[in-house]
Amino acid sequence: xxxxxxxxxxxxxxxxxxxxxxxxxxxxxxxxxxxxxxxxxxxxxxxxxxxxxxxxxxxxxxxxxxxxxxxxxxxxxxxxxxxxxxxxxxxxxxxxxxxxxxxxxxxxxxxxxxxxxxxxxxxxxxxxxxxxxxxxxxxxxxxxxxxxxxxxxxxxxxxxxxxxxxxxxxxxxxxxxxxxxxxxxxxxxxxxxxxxxxxxxxxxxxxxxxxxxxxxxxxxxxxxxxxxxxxxxxxxxxxxxxxxxxxxxxxxxxxxxxxxxxxxxxxxxxxxxxxxxxxxxxxxxxxxxxxxxxxxxxxxx
Ligand code: ADP
Ligand code: MG
Numbered sequence: 520x521x522x523x524x525x526x527x528x529x530x531x532x533x534x535x536x537x538x539x540x541x542x543x544x545x546x547x548x549x550x551x552x553x554x555x556x557x558x559x560x561x562x563x564x565x566x567x568x569x570x571x572x573x574x575x576x577x578x579x580x581x582x583x584x585x586x587x588x589x590x591x592x593x594x595x596x597x598x599x600x601x602x603x604x605x606x607x608x609x610x611x612x613x614x615x616x617x618x619x620x621x622x623x624x625x626x627x628x629x630x631x632x633x634x635x636x637x638x639x640x641x642x643x644x645x646x647x648x649x650x651x652x653x654x655x656x657x658x659x660x661x662x663x664x665x666x667x668x669x670x671x672x673x674x675x676x677x678x679x680x681x682x683x684x685x686x687x688x689x690x691x692x693x694x695x696x697x698x699x700x701x702x703x704x705x706x707x708x709x710x711x712x713x714x715x716x717x718x719x720x721x722x723x724x725x726x727x728x729x730x731x732x733x734x735x736x737x738x739x740x741x742x743x744x745x746x747x748x749x750x751x752x753x754x755x756x757x758x759x760x761x762x763x764x765x766x767x768x769x770x771x772x773x774x775x776x777x778x779x780x781x782x783x784x785x786x787x788x789x790x791x792x793x794x795x796x797x798x799x800x801x802x803x804x805x806x807x808x809x810x811x812x813x814x815x816x817x818x819x820x
Pocket of ligand 2: 685686687740741773
């Protein structure tokens with residue numbers, strides 16, 4: 520390979536060196552470039568890019584808050600990286616950005632279906648203090664401790680009034696398992712999922728259906744709020760629950776209805792009343808879950 524010194528004529532080298540030396544009259548810049556552990560002969564070819572990198576490095580040193588980042592590409596630092604006898608410059612995540620990226624890593628294990636986006640940030644450590652005394656919080660702690668057991672712990676049928684925090688608590692549990700153990704989960708707003716599943720009949724139906732059946736942790740959010748049809752009950756819900764029961768996959772439900780009320784609601788469809796089929800679904804839910812009530816004031820603004 521040709522040496523750098525052979526790539527330039529003497530007069531080129533003099534001009535490059537002069538502009539490099541001029542830039543080095545700024546002591547901080549000089550400390551920055553000589554701290555890179557790159558030969559001067561190489562450095563001097565890149566004065567202007569090094570100056571850009573230096574400015575960004577200085578911005579980072581004075582940074583208090585990622586949101587106020589002054590760099591070209593917020594959160595990223597224009598960084599010189601030596602590659603044999605050249606320098607490549609690339610945008611590298613700064614420490615604060617890297618921490619943010621690491622802190623959000625777990626989100627890739629969680630899939631939301633028509634759920635509010637901020638539910639992905641629900642966290643056990645931010646749970647209202649008074650909620651830490653609730654039986655559901657005790658359940659969550661035990662679920663996490665026992666998740667690796669051969670017999671997976673049961674899911675939850677969490678019912679109670681609107682806005683009491685049912686969805687938040689289950690989401691906080693799923694998020695915690697994603698962070699600690701990289702467990703995949705799906706949280707589904709059940710009434711909308713049924714509409715979408717129906718609409719996808721000709722296309723992605725089987726794929727969606729199988730995915731939901733097999734995901735390690737599943738939340739069917741707001742069950743009982745849907746317009747109940749015999750198809751949804753017997754062709755969708757029934758087989759999902761049966762599969763998850765047979766495969767010991769923890770399954771969670773939130774609802775405004777008690778199980779007794781859900782059974783009545785599942786019995787009545789546009790095709791008539793079928794108490795036996797509704798009972799069969801509720802029996803499966805009972806097998807899959809621990810039934811808890813969450814009574815609390817409405818937390819919605
Ligand atoms: P539900 O599902 O029972 O209708 P949500 O879980 O949607 O209620 O909670 C209502 C609101 O209160 C949401 O905005 C949620 O972020 C907030 N919230 C609920 N429970 C908690 C909690 N334990 N800690 C922090 N925020 C919560
Ligand atoms: Mg909810």
